[in-house]
Amino acid sequence: MKPLISIVLCTYNNADSLEITMNQLATMDQPEPGLIEIIIVDNNSPDHTAQIAQHFSTRHPHFHYYFEPKQGLSHARNTGLEKAQGEYILFTDDDADIPANWTKEYINTIRNLSPDCLYSKISIIWDRPKPWWFLPQYTPCFVGLDYGDSLLEINDIHREFYGKNFCVRKTLLIELGGFDPNLGRQGSKLAAGEETLLYRKMVWAKNKVIYFPSAGVGHRLKEREYTSENIKKLFVDGAHSSFHIAKLTARKKLMGRPVRLLIDALTNSFSASLKFIFALVKMDKAARFYHYLCICKNLTLIKLWLKSS
Structure with missing residues (x-):
């Protein structure tokens, strides 16, 4: 059986x-x-x-x-x-x-x-x-x-x-x-x-x-x-996964690249940068680190988008 x-x-x-x-x-x-x-x-x-x-x-x-x-x-x-x-x-x-x-x-x-x-x-x-x-x-x-x-x-x-x-x-x-x-x-x-x-x-x-x-x-x-090193690596390595999934599932593409992902990555990078500055002013160390990781992830997504063929 x-x-x-x-x-x-x-x-x-x-x-x-x-x-x-x-x-x-x-x-x-x-x-x-x-x-x-x-x-x-x-x-x-x-x-x-x-x-x-x-x-x-x-x-x-x-x-x-x-x-x-x-x-x-x-x-x-x-x-x-x-x-x-x-x-x-x-x-x-x-x-x-x-x-x-x-x-x-x-x-x-x-x-x-x-x-x-x-x-x-x-x-x-x-x-x-x-x-x-x-x-x-x-x-x-x-x-x-x-x-x-x-x-x-x-x-x-x-x-x-x-x-x-x-x-x-x-x-x-x-x-x-x-x-x-x-x-x-x-x-x-x-x-x-x-x-x-x-x-x-x-x-x-x-x-x-x-x-x-x-x-x-x-x-x-x-x-x-x-460790903080591990969570940073998770964010950056995870960007590669997000980009691959977006390439496979995106409805709108430009030169084979997912359009929505680029728009979101640019928007999120700007938003995270503002929040990082705000956390810096407030001396909120944990929030500052989180927004820094978000910046790293979205910049990695933008870099992958530009390098993709």
């Missing part, structure tokens, strides 16, 4: 955190045997990820380990898609904190509603004081997600999911072309957007997309995620 859900966990160079997550996956509730398989895709990790993953795959028959040598999260996720046997694929990460009832809640929602895609909450786990620069505006950068305590049927592009906690029907994911290798993390490059593109395609196609609050996971932060 094929499983209902294939859990795909892609990992890169985070073996100790991976071991915590895999222990949680190994001990979570399963309402019936055979409904779940767990696929670990090692994206060319230089640490001891292989030993950790192979240890679990030999002890638990529903754990399967694969190595993906092509660097990039989208490559790893596409390998997981290829290997998965389940009707649905449930994605998570090596820094996810998994509750015992996680798959049970997904199974119940799938059986009750038969959605094409469903996803749930992600809470940020702060194990030390928040950095001086942290503002609520950064929540998406930390993959925090909370759209409330009621089930929602999603029909707009403003409540997107993140790869740490979303599930999609396998046949639909194949139909959509899987994950774009030009998007997503690639080693130390903190790009994103691979879920964004899929999410928008599903909304535009009027697929049945469900947010439900009862299967939330946590996000264990890495040490570098508390």
Whole structure:
């Protein structure tokens, strides 16, 4: 019997955190045997990820380990898609904190509603004081997600999911072309957007997309995620993802370049510059840093637009 859900966990160079997550996956509730398989895709990790993953795959028959040598999260996720046997694929990460009832809640929602895609909450786990620069505006950068305590049927592009906690029907994911290798993390490059593109395609196609609050996971932060250097890199690297998505989805283009993106980047650069000056006058260090990052991101977008062919 094929499983209902294939859990795909892609990992890169985070073996100790991976071991915590895999222990949680190994001990979570399963309402019936055979409904779940767990696929670990090692994206060319230089640490001891292989030993950790192979240890679990030999002890638990529903754990399967694969190595993906092509660097990039989208490559790893596409390998997981290829290997998965389940009707649905449930994605998570090596820094996810998994509750015992996680798959049970997904199974119940799938059986009750038969959605094409469903996803749930992600809470940020702060194990030390928040950095001086942290503002609520950064929540998406930390993959925090909370759209409330009621089930929602999603029909707009403003409540997107993140790869740490979303599930999609396998046949639909194949139909959509899987994950774009030009998007997503690639080693130390903190790009994103691979879920964004899929999410928008599903909304535009009027697929049945469900947010439900009862299967939330946590996000264990890495040490570098508390640093100002890391959040700046997220903003700048993320501009590359935003530009690629805009090129693929823009309705109006000039010489093959997305017009709306350039207008927005110019407008936002000017606005962020004014807000930066205002924060400087007010001696609001956190706000000043945030607007500086916005300037960096929008200037990167403008530079990419000018260099694009």
